Amino acid sequence: MMRPLMYVVAALTVMGLAFWAYQENYRTQQEIRGVRTLHAQIGDAHERLRMLRAEWAYLNRPDRLIDLAELNFDRLGLLPLAPEAFGDIATIIYPLPDILPISDPIDVRSVAPGGGEDPL
Template identity: 40%
Template sequence: MRSALVILSFLAMLASGFWAYRENYATKVALREAQRLGADIGRLQEAIAVQRAEWAYLNRPDRLAELASANFDRLGLLSMLPEQFAETRQLPEPAADPLANGLDGVAIVSAEDEDLLP
């Protein structure tokens, strides 16, 4: 009986050692993957910052005005002037929403009327 207990204890110790080794290895792999992903994220954030800087550089108003005037014959683009913008009070009122008061003014089509639809 005592030898069976010793053998079972030894097998349990071997199993727990094997499990601990496997978990340790899996943890190291996960840490390496997390570090790789962190480095990838850093590189991508830097690339996004460079793209934003390039976009801001290319969208300078003076540069766009030069391009618009240089390509006027082909594109017909004009420079925007402050007088071309309207104030909020000058905008027309929006049209009334037909669904604001429920289903009034909305046509309900039945299955029999489907052949009448375009």
């Protein structure tokens, strides 16, 4: 009597595990497709970034910028960089540190130069 019951329980356990493995296989395949999609998107983003960097380098060519500055001089007033346009670091005026308020003043008139009290 106990043996057929064990066969049924074992068969149901095997079928349950097979169903679970089947579901996990499909979830894994779906995640693999998602990862492939992400890799494709990352590749596209890298390609766009390479294109934008190349375009930025093309637009920032020194000869092109010089021509644009000369063309728009009246409107922008841009001048070419020259060594005279830069200042010397010694001419920079740094702000002075804040002077803290005197919180506990000492009366120095009553102290003699030798360290003793003035007899006055």
